[in-house]
Amino acid sequence: MGSRQENLIFSQYLKQPTLFQDKDTLTANFIPSKIKHREQEIQQLSVTLAPALKGYTINNIFVYGTCGTGKTVCCKTVLQQLQDAAAANDKEIQTLYINCKMKRVADTEYRLFAQLIRLLGGWVPDTGLPTDVLYRRFFEMVDSTNKPLIIILDEIDTLINKIGDEFLYNLSRINIELKNTRITIIGITNNASFRDSLDQRVKSSLGEEEILFKPYNATQLHDILAERTLSGFGEGVVLDEAVGKCAALAAQEHGDARRALDLLRVAGEIAERMGDVNVTETHVDLAEEKINLERIVELIKSQPLHSQLVLHVIITQTEKQQDAQWTDRRILSGDIFHHYNTICTATNIKPLTQRRVSDLVAELDMLGVIATRVISKGRYGRTREISLSLSGPVREKTRKILVTKFG
DNA sequence: AGTCCACAGGAAGGGCAGGCGA
DNA sequence: TCGCCTGCCCTTCCTGTGGACT
16 A cells, blocks of 8 residues: 555645634634623623522513624623622523524424423424423423523524514513523514514513614724734734724624624635735725625525526626627516526426516515616506626626526 | 506415424 | 424416506
8 A cells, every 4th residue: 555645735735824813713603701892781781680690580681783783792791701600609590592593493482492491401302292391391491490591582583573472472471480490581683673563562571671782883893803803813914904994894884793803804814825924905805805705606596496597587688788789778577587488498497477587586686686677668568677786706606607507 | 638568566375395283 | 193284485367557659
């Protein structure tokens, strides 16, 4: 047996110096020791939760704010501090975290309670038991522990939109029957108007305390990024102009710190791949382009077959139009449906009706992939004028994916 | 002013898949 | 295991629309 062949790419990669010092600190999941610009919210949370240390009942909390405003990180941090404080005083507080957006984990009432029971150390089948049996089992497990239980239900609006708010009412009613302990619910949502849609009974039981997380402004984002830059890259690697650009771009997107961190991390990866020693504004621009590209590509890949077909027709028609320098540069819904039918026949796919295709066009418009407007051509009818919103590398990449699929 | 065109888009319901619950 | 329920995707049917044409 001869010696194994060495993979040059791997060995070169290992020798290559890295720009990163601790890449984990540049991810949204990382919990820093001190969370900046959220002092007020943390204090409000702590004040509400503190009575649990003395065994008093604590109010349910409703936390809301847009994406990337630190809601989850702050809740997890405060609960960890609460548990630490309880442990230091020979007490115990149990906390459970559930992300209700996780498919097949907590997206139905059954799955939610099954997951809660599993997190408490119990076991239930994936399906088959009546929901009231699960309630009873959950109730018994909680009551037998003699420890106060705090449950964080992240992205709670997703679950409520799916199954309604009855389960929240039931969950809050369990407290009345519990003899030895108490349950507190912290509901987290990105949707500020979601609370208004709740049943009055649920609103009064869940929304006893409300905490709003306002979006970060560009200065605060810059400050947060500067700190993470130091731990993530070390000193002098990322130029201040690059940090500023990440903060400004994220501030434009409703002060989303998660987005700012993604930009910074991807910019670092690009700089590293290019063999540069510093992360500059140019790398941030490239990172933004890359993130947008990946987002759109993922979005398009996740669309149903017929939606992809419609988009394919729109792209090919846009290109034909540009090549032929047509006098009438408009793409109309009637033309799209006609070409869509032609491709369906050629590829042996059963076409959808015009009504359904009209909805698919509207959906693509909503996703921002295309832009449409309803126009009237007088005697020649009413129609929708369609234009492609994708440009540059995003459009090229999308075209390639769809051409590979439909020819 | 009335007609007409080529759709937009709402409403209702069918078919199917997957989940729930006895 | 199987009937029931629910949600989703889709079709069918229908009314509405607005500017050009008569």
